[in-house]
Amino acid sequence: MNKRHVLDDLKKTAARLPEKTAFSDGTHGLTFAELDAWCDRVGSFLSSEGIVRQPVVVFMQKSPEEVAAFFGVIRGGCYYVPVDEEMPEGRIRLILRQVQSPLVICDEETKERAREIVAAESLSSRVVCFSEFQTQEIFSETLEDIRAAALDTDPVYIVFTSGSTGIPKGVVACHRSVIDYVEQLSEVLGFDENTVFGNQSPLYFDACLKELYPTIIYGATTYLIPRTAFAMPTVLVEYLNTHRINTICWVVSALTMISAFNTFDVVKPKYLHTIAFGSEVFPVRQFNLWKEALPDATFTNLYGPTETSGRCCYYRADRLCAEDEVIPIGRPFLNREIILLKEDNTRALPGEEGEICIRGNAVTFGYYGDAERTAAAFVQNPLHDLYPETIYRTGDIGRFDADGNLCFVSRKDYQIKHMGHRVELGEIEVNVDLLETVKMSACVYDAEKKKIVLTYVGDVTEKELLLTLKGKLPRYMLPNVLRRTEALPLTPNGKIDRKTLLAAYREGKS
Amino acid sequence: MKELLEILEELHPEVAFEEETALVDDGILDSLDIVSLIGEIKRVFDVTVTAGDIIPENFNTVQAMMDLITRLEDED
Numbered sequence: 001m002n003k004r005h006v007l008d009d010l011k012k013t014a015a016r017l018p019e020k021t022a023f024s025d026g027t028h029g030l031t032f033a034e035l036d037a038w039c040d041r042v043g044s045f046l047s048s049e050g051i052v053r054q055p056v057v058v059f060m061q062k063s064p065e066e067v068a069a070f071f072g073v074i075r076g077g078c079y080y081v082p083v084d085e086e087m088p089e090g091r092i093r094l095i096l097r098q099v100q101s102p103l104v105i106c107d108e109e110t111k112e113r114a115r116e117i118v119a120a121e122s123l124s125s126r127v128v129c130f131s132e133f134q135t136q137e138i139f140s141e142t143l144e145d146i147r148a149a150a151l152d153t154d155p156v157y158i159v160f161t162s163g164s165t166g167i168p169k170g171v172v173a174c175h176r177s178v179i180d181y182v183e184q185l186s187e188v189l190g191f192d193e194n195t196v197f198g199n200q201s202p203l204y205f206d207a208c209l210k211e212l213y214p215t216i217i218y219g220a221t222t223y224l225i226p227r228t229a230f231a232m233p234t235v236l237v238e239y240l241n242t243h244r245i246n247t248i249c250w251v252v253s254a255l256t257m258i259s260a261f262n263t264f265d266v267v268k269p270k271y272l273h274t275i276a277f278g279s280e281v282f283p284v285r286q287f288n289l290w291k292e293a294l295p296d297a298t299f300t301n302l303y304g305p306t307e308t309s310g311r312c313c314y315y316r317a318d319r320l321c322a323e324d325e326v327i328p329i330g331r332p333f334l335n336r337e338i339i340l341l342k343e344d345n346t347r348a349l350p351g352e353e354g355e356i357c358i359r360g361n362a363v364t365f366g367y368y369g370d371a372e373r374t375a376a377a378f379v380q381n382p383l384h385d386l387y388p389e390t391i392y393r394t395g396d397i398g399r400f401d402a403d404g405n406l407c408f409v410s411r412k413d414y415q416i417k418h419m420g421h422r423v424e425l426g427e428i429e430v431n432v433d434l435l436e437t438v439k440m441s442a443c444v445y446d447a448e449k450k451k452i453v454l455t456y457v458g459d460v461t462e463k464e465l466l467l468t469l470k471g472k473l474p475r476y477m478l479p480n481v482l483r484r485t486e487a488l489p490l491t492p493n494g495k496i497d498r499k500t501l502l503a504a505y506r507e508g509k510s
Numbered sequence: 511m512k513e514l515l516e517i518l519e520e521l522h523p524e525v526a527f528e529e530e531t532a533l534v535d536d537g538i539l540d541s542l543d544i545v546s547l548i549g550e551i552k553r554v555f556d557v558t559v560t561a562g563d564i565i566p567e568n569f570n571t572v573q574a575m576m577d578l579i580t581r582l583e584d585e586d
Contacts, residue, residue, distance in 0.1 A: 227540065228536075228537045231541045235565065235566065261559070261561040
């Protein structure tokens, strides 16, 4: 029988491998039996409170318990909304305001902040510490009823991404999409019971689906690597070796952090055989350093937006690359089609450029509580009007190369990829322009130096402005360079002239 | 020391760097910061920091970073 629910395998895996570690932070872990028991407790708590088919915010430190909270929310027939202590307060407030969750699950570290935010927003959400579920009675029959009533089109999670209006967008994904993605990805990357994952992605991104779900399906183990390890390349490689980690799915910047400082001269990963990367272009020189250091490992480029449940295309990078080569996006996983649409909504011919659009059950439901922005990106397939068929327009421009591999060309708008994250430059500008001390601002991206450059007119120093923005924007959205000026250059039409701004920055002029 | 502090303050104006004793272990300096920092150290002091020296002990305090830079300058 086909799977209909993302937790279908957890009970089976817990019965088969009760004592095996499922998730660990390196010093503390949860076995499959413990994980399963926590899920039952959280699920039972939700049902006893009458919380069913609703969003439940999980605001915890990255830990095995946070994963247990996610799965527990699903077992209770609800869907989780991850929020993180790394997020600035302004963003957390916007998310909590949008989802109006009846419950916020926190831990001892985040409790105070969660309570303050709920009070400041006058929300009716209850704030409960995960540890309080320890004594929760388990209502097995109720949980079975909830499971039996669940559909594979019910939501699993809401994950928030950057939005150009300054309000983040909450992508809603269902069981069917997640199950299909995890199956295809596991097949391509060869996950099994012996897989030991080293997780890098924060748990509030869909990137962590790659480790979370295969772990419970196959009875694998995931180490949630502490964020601080990523600042020190040799510490990081030694962490991989200590825990015999053999599989990593990381953003490119985490991989180049290791290769760029000649780390392989000092220490090499000993067990690593499967490396997946994505979210940005892998500089060829760095990729080749990895390939030379680990000639027997497989390297796979992954591509796909949050709106289509995890990643949707892959390319097996199985040889050293030439200096001028760009690693392709590749081909879609089974059960997905990439349609390249030209400006006139017809298919791009081989070699022609077009907007990358995605078709199939990987396409998520859209943005939570936001019909307008959903309708702008999730549209009827323009190639026919015979029946309703929603495709997702990514806003990425691509083309197929001679081998039929999809290649990334550019973006349609002001969205960029910075340190592996999607960033709408407009969202940064909106936050800056809201400040009373700023009259005007514009953001540009220097793709070569990988710097977000903010130029502004106002009565505030660069240092003060940066401090203010730290309370409003996530770390990866903070401008790397702030430039105060007397006036912004304008085009003949009166729009801000971004090309001139970028050129001025590159030439070192103000 | 003054030049190093300027580089650090540019990264985190809100941090009192000279009072901190666990800049890496407490997560004040993350991977992005370390990459920028090593680039700036190369530019300003003309020394190259490589993986063997990128360890918490050399970056947890401003003094430790200064000692590292001095050592690398002497080795040149």
